Amino acid sequence: MQLKDQVALITGGGSGLGRAIAERFVEEGARVAILDRSQERIDEVVGALGDNVIGVAGDVREMADHKRAVAECVRAFGKLDTLVGNAGVWDYNQTLAGMADDAVSPAFDEMFSINVRGYLLAAKAALPELYKSRGNAIFTVSNAGFYPGGGGVLYTATKHAVVGMIKQLAHEWGPYIRVNGVAPGGIGGSNLAGLSALSQDGHRFSDIPFDELMPRLVPLEKAFYTQDYAGGYVFFANRRDNGPATGVVLNFDGGIGMRGFASPNMGAELAEKFGEF
Template sequence: MSGGWLEGNATLITGGGSGIGRAVAERFLAEGASVTILGRDKDRLEEVVRSVADPSRVHTVTADVRDGAALAAAVAETVERFGKLDTLVANAGVWDYQRQLTRLSPEEVDTAFDEIFSVNVKGYLLAAQAAWRELVKTRGSIVMTLSNASFYVNGGGPLYTASKHACLGLMRELAYELAPKVRVNGVACGGMNTDLRGPESLALAGRSISASFAKKGPDTPPPPIPLHDSSTEPRDFTGPYVLLASRAQSGPITGHAISVDGGIGVRGFARAAGGDDL
């Protein structure tokens, strides 16, 4: 496709081998961008390359977002391959599967906090640190994958919710610090059918949200969100990323989070209190 909203854009996406990261990569390619996808699983990254119409516009980097030197190298490789960097999509993350504080031992709190915050928050900060100089050159933008848990409770347990609240604050702080040269925004996604994994420290690295969706049958009650009959496939969440990455479409927008959560913000509380059974 030519003439898309991101024609000529060069993008780096962390966590681009699966889930919303892969969906964003595929959508950006369809909109005319060239994309570097970074992830820990080389096979998954190569699968993305094989699946796209024009592999010459995709570059892969096998790395961990907790490695600042690797992120700096990914930025350098993107510039070498595509000549510049216009957009950073900070996306790699883990979920705590709503593991409540009362179900965590002190040791689990200690280790899981370090892992979740290192991936979800430090990973975003390191990516921004690696990319900001190149983004200043292009007057580019950063788009962060946030969550309904960046605003509301019970989208995860205390560790995930705290990490996503931190990402919201990080997005807003960087929007101020990098203005007027670089725009920084976020997309606050709701639940979707994605291969989001849990932390290794809680023995949840092998668990995928997709497995929960696969178990649902015709008699399964809908999720308690207003748009409960809307699609939950990652590709249906990609439009706001395109909008925020496009300078022509969102040039005056920075420090803003677009909620794509099925209307959770207007639902109200499903339960009066979360600890009635304690």
């Protein structure tokens, strides 16, 4: 029970990674509030996890919705120890060259208002309670916060911006509040949505041949799923193991950046020398 008596607020907790974090936090003894724009998804999570979870329907682009989520969390559970900024959208690898001229500005605004402004507003709204609890904030980054090709230029730019935001807030909020990030790689079981401004409403993350694709992309040669990533958040949220960690982003992506120029079959030498398992 690494999070016994802790209270967390998770944006985008209705689906995918955010839902898996909520489930794992409850398993570890925490009580959790989730902020999500989908009431239907909130109802599902609250139905599955019971009294340890409350849901608030709202849009991460709105300060009032974040304030309401923080207030409802404190009303229900008495405090807030950990903010998990996580709600995000993708651009389905849309290139700049392939975008219509008049789509660039609206697509930029939609992407940055959710992926970056949504985190900043969450941070601002949660700050007084995090200060009181000497708590911490954790933001979901992505491999796209470090490397190209995990999205198009808009998504990659937002995730690089989030890395900068984490470092600056760690600088501004020490010594009272730790601020860290988790940068997952591809997440199986996600419903990551595209941009309305790029007419991507019909795009489905589940249409990507994830199980077949991921093992070819990462040195660990595996596809990872929502629940595989939740432990990274438990690490940063618990009060025992990570006292010195602030301004850190955990690359938690199957080793995407470790690929280099190596051959696709990176494990062949070890398998030949020591045998297949």
